[in-house]
Amino acid sequence: MRVYQVPTHTRLWLVMTIVICSLPQLLRGPGWQAGLLALIVILRALADRQRIAMPGRVVRGALMVGIVVLTFYSFGRIYGAEAGVALLVSLFALKYLEVVRQRDAYVVIVLGYFVCATALLFERGPGMFAFVLFCMLLLTSCLVGINHSDTGARPMGHIKRAAAMLAQAVPVMLLLFVLVPRVAPLWNMQVDSGKARTGMSDSMSPGQISELSQSSELAFRVAFDGPVPANNQRYWRGLTLSHFDGRTWQQALPRGQDIQDYLFEKGQTPPPWYQLLMKAGRGEGYRYRVILEPTERRWLFALKVPVLEQGQAGLAKDMRLVASNPVSEAMAYTVTSYPNLAASLALDEAERDLMLSLPQQGVGRRAQGLAQQWQLESSTPQQVVNRALRYFREQPFYYTLKPPVLPVDPIDEFLFVSRRGFCEHYASSFTFMMRAAGIPARVVVGYQGGELNQVGSHLLVRQYDAHAWSEVWLDGRGWVRVDPTAAVAPDRIEEGVRAALEESNADSDALASLKSFASSGMLGKLQQWVDYVDFQWQTRVLGYNSQSQMQLLRELLGAASPLRIALALLAGIAVLLALYMVLLLRRDRGYQQTVMEREFWRLHQRVGSMGEPLDAGMTPQQLAAHIAKRWPAAAEIARQWALQYQQALYNPAISVDKRRIRHLRQLRNRLYKLLD
């Protein structure tokens, strides 16, 4: 029976591989894991140096029990993604303690593949994938090492061989990645990374959005297919809020309607409003792809009126997209927005009632009076809207991140006393007054604006772009967007929240925490590049799903039929492997002529090409004699050449250096001239 031991030249690779593959989990998981790994590496090192005996079953069993107990202690359970990965990484380390034979090393390496895979569960950036590739290089080096049983093998040789093999495997991997059809999940598994998300909540009360504005975290990114709309047109709608209780705006459904009437999802019978919407003339639209960061919410962000092209989401009657599940991982969807489509929606009675409803408590009595006065003095709703905007513009209203607290009456106190507020104050009070004036109105929350990445020309929308505005129903025009904040602080809409707040001293300390993406200089450029790479990674790699695959394959192969995909896959692999085969099995260059040999054969060929072919076995002397016979004028030089040549070759006192070879070449060139 052959017992294959793990060769000593591979031990180092094994230790390094185990430590490095475990790193992501050690950094993320509980601290005892790093201690355990260190303990195991030390125990093993001592055992290898024969300071202690190899840990036996008892020690390993005790460690195993300890691992399970600690895992339970840390996570409260020993199953589930987090605890499972912690357990796996610990076992990976523990297995190293008992590696003696080749088989054990194989087991360690296989566990290493799983450890790499689990690292990708929690972090999917390009950096993590590069790290996993590096781990694969180490794992492959270990495989090479344990199969290379020559005692003289060099550890660096293993990693070189592994690098060569991986370099050849990567193109095949890319081919498989692009072509292998994405199957729908067999059963659903979601990893909740458990991070608390900053982002929009499903209600709006004073102070909520201004809080959000302190964060520069990414909300979503948008890549436009065609022209990018102007900054003041980029209103990314998230939610419409139509119920007001005097302090907080909330989502609400019109009385007597249920969610199926309001929200159309794929597979349902389309409600009448949806059929109407689809029949209407669309006009110009913007086509774009949104990569939404996880929100743990169902609503998605889009311009008005979104028609979904790729991705999975339903359309609600208030012209917004709704995902089927809370967005817990980055999600991509492609949308075409038709601004003109809004006009084709109708407002039914129940909806009108809801959009006109005012809170029962007596808030905003003065505001109601003002609004009713405007209503009386105007002939059309549009005039009322203009009056209200003019009021905001002309009265001393301030746009600020730090408005005073309004404990009693958020509407009247704001409108007539403090007059300092953020977008939610303006949107809330404006919508309230519109309703008081008999115009159906609602609050819309979402994001406004977004910065352009100069490298990739995609938009970045961050949390500080969060915004609230109003929509009013004007007969014949449908829901029309009105942004009272624009009347107070036009900068906010044109240039973003930072520009709007820079002038006020009170807000400058709050602003300091907002890192601008568009910061200047090298760092800014670098940031743009990092963001560009990240965005491409999100769209091209992480967002490569069955839909985008089908689209790409249709472009590449003409049609994405299974037969064509299979043929392309086979042909691609065959071409790559054939190429490698040629590279790997090519004969090394044949016999290399020495300088002296080249010198002889050049003259030999030249003379041969000018007369009858020469015998290959000629000596230099014979060659010179042959030349002398045919070209008597060249006899002397030919004789000299042969003499020099033979001296260089055979006279031990004369060394063949550059000078001598140059001299020979000169003689040969002189001969050439005489031969013609």
Place this chain on the structure above:
Amino acid sequence: MRWPAPFRKYYERWLARRLPRAPLVILNQRRIFIFPTGYGFFYLGVAALLFIGGINYENNLILALSFLLASLFLVAILHTYRNLSGLGLRNGGSESGYAGESGSLGVTLFSDNRAHHCIWLKWEGQPAQQISVPADTESRLWLNLALPRRGRVLAPRMKVESFFPLGLLRTWSYVSLDHYCLAWPSPQPSAECPAEGGQEHAKVVTNGKAGNDEFRGLRGYVPGDSLRRIDWKGYARGMGLNTKLFEEPAGGRLWLDWDVLEGIGREQRLSILCYWTLQLDQQHQPYGLRLPGMTLAPDTGDTHRLRVLDALAAFPEAG
């Protein structure tokens, strides 16, 4: 695993036709077989598991990792094949032995421009030996071979195997070198020396000193001279290696003769001749050999003994 006889016979015939016996073999795609090892299948299983995991978690990077594992396997096919391809094997000498014991055959492995690592060589059903062949060199490996009977024992089919570099795949070839090992007859003691020519041959055996008596002089050592005849004392004095010469014994030349043993079986005759060859060699008695169809002149020394033994071994077999 043992296949049923008809299949096995067919397989053997196919192999013999595909890989005929040759004095020199360079492994190429005609001769090389390749198949995943148990670990290779396990590895593919891991890749498949990761694929399912990637699908279920809708994680493109885990999918990419599973594709990378699969790609590495594909590339490993080429590298594993390459490790055997271009390797040359040829006859590398043989060490004869007595029938019933074992001899050994040398196999010389050579490579042209590529190193071949961790090659395992074995006769079927025997433990393998490992060897690596650096680029542009030759390496020789001795493989023991059981010698069941006297005569020429042809080299059985040899398995050349390699798992390098990843151990995911096994590549192997069967090589039948045109190569044999001589099995000398196993010595069989007998009372009578089957010799002719020396009148005193019976006594020669008993006093055991004959041939050493009449010292004649020294001559320079020639490779092949018996080590027992070297003048070691002189060598210790610094006189160089010399071989002591003796007068021919009074009995003259002894001829071990096949015909003397008339009436005994062929193999037994050879065994007796073998026994006496060894006896006479031990006593430094010059002896010759007469077999039907061949004669070896009397001489002494290791070379002579081997020549005689080989002649006995190569004696045609019955039938």
